[in-house]
Each structure stands twice: as structure tokens, then as C-alpha cells.
Amino acid sequence: MSLQHLWQMSYDSHTIDILRNSKYAIPVIQSFHLFGITLLLGSMVILNLRLSGIGLRQLPMAALSRQIWPWAIGGLLLAIASGVLVFVPDPARYAANYAFRTKMVALCVAVAFQFLIYRKVMRSGTAESGSSRNIAVAGCSLVLWFLVGWAGRAIAFLG
Amino acid sequence: MLDLRLLRLVLPSESASKIMRQVMPWALPGFGIMFVTGGLLFFSQAEKAYTSGFFRVKMLLLVLLGVNALVYQLKFYPSMAEWESSETVPRGVQVIAVVSLAFWMVVIACGRLMAYEL
Secondary structure, three states: OOHHHHHHHHHHOHHHHHHHHOOOHHHHHHHHHHHHHHHHHHHHHHHHHHHHOOOOOOOOHHHHHHHHHHHHHHHHHHHHHHHHHHHOOOHHHHHHOHHHHHHHHHHHHHHHHHHHHHHHHHHHOOOOOOOHHHHHHHHHHHHHHHHHHHHHHHOOOOO | OHHHHHOOOOOOOOOHHHHHHHHHHHHHHHHHHHHHHHHHHHHHOHHHHHOOHHHHHHHHHHHHHHHHHHHHHHHHHHHHHHHOOOOOOOHHHHHHHHHHHHHHHHHHHHHHHOOOOO
């Protein structure tokens, strides 16, 4: 089954009609999408400011990472769940949108980067100092997550 | 995150006043950027925004959030050294933190809902 079939099935589904026909469903779900993004990006800014050594230097990196990480994951899951609900009523339109495609690619790269490279740095025990490697990792993480956010915003403006 | 710390939901091992001193220099410029860019967006479609109920609620809540933060600064901030060492957070601080979290969420939702004709 091709992706196109899947989008068509999703479009034709009666359950999803509820989302499509309600005046309030999508705006409300979009708001929850933003709550998730706020939690996720806020967490990422805090962690990466500290990791780079540019800010929050008086807070220990290990404790900060351990404590903030669950909130970041919670934000990510909320954003993904609400994002899926916004996507399914009109999948073909989103799938054809270049900003949306960019967002999905950036999202996959950002998640992979965060779970593989960022966590490796955290486990290495060398995250406390703002070394040039830590600055690079923090910079990459922030650029990736803001690219996801910017591409998401651009969906409404670009074809 | 500051509100969550005041409620002891995150980083209870670090003092709230230290976290506040470390985070506020980043939070305030963030607000400044949003204020300026938000102002520009407003002037680009002032009438449409001004007549939107969601926009009005958003602006009202931003003012109330300012008052909320001011109450904290005047009433609880000066005595932080005394109360933050104990496990129990003063009732007033809890209320301020919950109000702040709730209002910010409504501000976000109103900003998003403004774009729709509801």
C-alpha cells in the first residue's frame, strides 16, 4: 500500500470527519500542539544554554539534564500526538507541502541527534564544561529544533 | 520552568532564587523580542487584531501576568532566603506559580485561536 492510499484512507475515514467538520477541533488541537512545543523548546534552550557554557553556569549540568529531560519528552510527545491529529484530516495537502516535508526531515534528524549524540555527551561525564565540542553539540541541537519550529510555521505560508 | 520550580516539580535540589537569577537574564530578552515582533505583527493588521476577542483576552492576560509577577517581586521575592530552605512552599507562592502557568497557556492558545474565525 502506498502512502497515497494511506492518506486517502485517512481522508475518507468517518472518525476523522469529526475533526474535519468541527469548527473548534483543529484550533484547539493546534493550541495543544503549541503547549507541547513551548515545553520542548523551552527545555532545549535551557539545556543547551547550560551545555554550551554560555548561560546557567551555576547550575550543575547533570542534575539539570536529569530533571529537565522528562519535561522535554513530555512536550515532544504532546506535540507529536496533537500534530498527528492536525495531520490526519487532510494528509495529502500536508504531505505535498514543502515546508511540512522539511519539518518532518528536520524533526527526525533532531530527535536522532538528541537521543544519540546529546545523550552520549551527557553520559560521557564531560558535559559540565563549555568545551568547543559541547558548544557545537548545543548549537546543532538548537539549530535543528528551531528549524523544525520555523518549518512548521512556514507550512501556512509556503506551498 | 521557574513556575514549575516554585511548585517543586522540577530541580528541587537547586535553590529557587539561584535558578531565578540564572534564568531571568535569558527570559527577559526573550519577552522583549516577542514584545517587539508581536508589536510589528499587530501594526500590520491592527484593526483585525484589535477587534478579535482572542486578542483582547491575550492582552488582558499579559497585563494580569505582569501584575502577578509584580506581586511576587514585592511580596515574596525579598524573603526568598527564608522560605525557600523549607520543604513547604508558602501558599501565596503556589497560587502565583499556578496562575502564571495557567495564564501563559491561555495566552498561547489565544494567540493561536486569533488566526481562526470562531
